[in-house]
Amino acid sequence: MTIEETEQEIIEEFEIFEDWMGKYEYLIDLGKSLPLIDEKYKTEDKIIKGCQSRVWMHSELIDGKIVFTADSDAIITKGMVALMIRVLSNHTPDEIINAKLDFIEKIGLTKHLSPTRSNGLVSMIKQMKLDAIAYSSKLES
Amino acid sequence: MNSLKTITQTSIDIEKIRADFPILSRKVNGKPLIYFDNGATAQKPKLVIKAITDYYENKNANIHRGVHTLSQELTVEYEKARSTVQKYLNAKHPHEIIFTKGTTDSINLVASSFCKKFISTGDEILISAMEHHSNILPWQQACEEKGAVLKVIPINEAGELIISEYKRLLNEKTKIVAIAHISNTLGTINPIEEIIALAHVKNIPVLVDGAQAVAHTAVNVQTLGCDFYCFSGHKLFGPTGVGILYGKEKCLNELPPYQVGGGTIKTVTFEKTEYEGLPLKFEAGTPHIEGGIGLAVAIDYVNTIGLDTIAVYENELQIYATQELQKVEGIKIIGTAKNKASVISFVVDGLHPFDIGTILDQLGIAVRTGHHCTQPLMAHYGIQGTIRASFAFYNTKEEIDEFIKGVKTAIKMLK
Numbered sequence A: 001m002t003i004e005e006t007e008q009e010i011i012e013e014f015e016i017f018e019d020w021m022g023k024y025e026y027l028i029d030l031g032k033s034l035p036l037i038d039e040k041y042k043t044e045d046k047i048i049k050g051c052q053s054r055v056w057m058h059s060e061l062i063d064g065k066i067v068f069t070a071d072s073d074a075i076i077t078k079g080m081v082a083l084m085i086r087v088l089s090n091h092t093p094d095e096i097i098n099a100k101l102d103f104i105e106k107i108g109l110t111k112h113l114s115p116t117r118s119n120g121l122v123s124m125i126k127q128m129k130l131d132a133i134a135y136s137s138k139l140e141s
Numbered sequence B: 001m002n003s004l005k006t007i008t009q010t011s012i013d014i015e016k017i018r019a020d021f022p023i024l025s026r027k028v029n030g031k032p033l034i035y036f037d038n039g040a041t042a043q044k045p046k047l048v049i050k051a052i053t054d055y056y057e058n059k060n061a062n063i064h065r066g067v068h069t070l071s072q073e074l075t076v077e078y079e080k081a082r083s084t085v086q087k088y089l090n091a092k093h094p095h096e097i098i099f100t101k102g103t104t105d106s107i108n109l110v111a112s113s114f115c116k117k118f119i120s121t122g123d124e125i126l127i128s129a130m131e132h133h134s135n136i137l138p139w140q141q142a143c144e145e146k147g148a149v150l151k152v153i154p155i156n157e158a159g160e161l162i163i164s165e166y167k168r169l170l171n172e173k174t175k176i177v178a179i180a181h182i183s184n185t186l187g188t189i190n191p192i193e194e195i196i197a198l199a200h201v202k203n204i205p206v207l208v209d210g211a212q213a214v215a216h217t218a219v220n221v222q223t224l225g226c227d228f229y230c231f232s233g234h235k236l237f238g239p240t241g242v243g244i245l246y247g248k249e250k251c252l253n254e255l256p257p258y259q260v261g262g263g264t265i266k267t268v269t270f271e272k273t274e275y276e277g278l279p280l281k282f283e284a285g286t287p288h289i290e291g292g293i294g295l296a297v298a299i300d301y302v303n304t305i306g307l308d309t310i311a312v313y314e315n316e317l318q319i320y321a322t323q324e325l326q327k328v329e330g331i332k333i334i335g336t337a338k339n340k341a342s343v344i345s346f347v348v349d350g351l352h353p354f355d356i357g358t359i360l361d362q363l364g365i366a367v368r369t370g371h372h373c374t375q376p377l378m379a380h381y382g383i384q385g386t387i388r389a390s391f392a393f394y395n396t397k398e399e400i401d402e403f404i405k406g407v408k409t410a411i412k413m414l415k
Helices: A003-015 A020-033 A075-088 A093-098 A121-140 B002-006 B014-019 B046-059 B069-089 B103-118 B137-146 B163-169 B192-201 B249-254 B289-305 B307-326 B353-362 B375-381 B397-414
Strands: A055-062 A065-072 B097-100 B124-128 B149-153 B174-180 B206-209 B228-232 B243-247 B265-268 B273-275 B331-334 B343-348 B368-370 B386-390
Touching (some): A003 A020, A020 A075, A055 A121, A065 A075, A065 A121, A093 A121, B069 B097, B069 B243, B069 B289, B097 B103, B103 B137, B103 B243, B124 B137, B137 B149, B163 B192, B174 B192, B243 B249, B289 B307, B307 B331, B307 B343, B307 B397, B343 B353, B353 B368, B353 B386, B353 B397
Parallel strands (some): B124 B149, B124 B174, B206 B228
Antiparallel strands (some): B228 B243, B331 B343, B343 B386, B368 B386
């Protein structure tokens, strides 16, 4: 599945919900179902800066594709991490670098993209793209 | 404030007051706004908004310089605003009131100028464990520059200063004490009169960070005896970007200028500059003129309600909210001082403040979540952050009921 196809799938899943409560309950469920990151990666240097809640993220390059795992101590944040991982994990560095991620706006979570200090989604996306850039330049050299 | 706590019925016309604040009638996420983030910034009454509009429509000019009518009229109004602040704090002279950008700017001014002149290697600066970062970092930086040591008055589990420790920490090396009047995170009202008196016995000056106090309780700097008192206009229902540094005439005169530039001088040659006296010595550049004027209007507005009335009413809100929150399972209130302002911080068992805050926001309820710029204090309690509800006199018990319902909804959704 391409990044755009996964985004489309998520947009359709969120369309079912008529109000915010359903949406957030779904996000909370996604958070609870996020596969756990290996405990050994829950270290200070894996914490994404700029989040009010703590988010630990680890990436690995496996057969030319980046696999992300993550965790957060806040459940809604964890739900957002789960969505980001579902969309971006298992793709090549270049696919991740070029991903537009329009789905966030379409599922009505744009407010989580505002550049306030409390919000981690922007930092999360930035970190995922930075990892992709790092792997991409490593692959080229 | 203590003596007023026994009064339970207050004469506050809540409908009329709420109508003075246009933003209170807006909706957020489809719900009526419940604004419980007054500790971060307070909303503005119509009179303040009108004063700012009127400033740009009819008054704009630069002050302290021009011979033309606009400049002269505005200079008079700006200086009148200074006198309004002077009376609000009961300072002895108008020139003891310095306009700054806010509390942070005021503290930076004192930390920089005071330390430049009076601090040297091995000296000590005394702050407390409940300080906001803005009353830690300027002193920390000054200590680093001068090789001085930052000492910290510890607090007990309730979030009160341990006065015996304070007494022990005051010594001949202590050069200044910098302390919050009211804690922004815990709501603790510190016994600053006692703190100031104890420091003065040893001739140590005291700076009080009044950011959380001025909107909620009457402050009389002469009775307190503090050497410096700082606050922000925006937390007092005034505009953002303007604040106050009060300093005793003698203390301010002893300090070298902080920032220099236009407006601060008597004569300048390329060889030497002769500086203005107070207050202009500390007000470099064109000031935030409409900010100062707006702040004076906000103060007049607060005075029409009366700080004693406000203190009693807000105390009722605080007691009611505390009582109702304690009934909710899993809630722990952080900061249970005997003498407390209308600030309530709490945590919920097993849930992250960010999650609670996000759900409350969906319900139109604005609270603050996180470390509240008091990371050392969070470390003291061994927590990452709290949810903080902070009230103003336009809040109501009905809003608190909605807030409690919201907290319960959030817990149900998140568990």
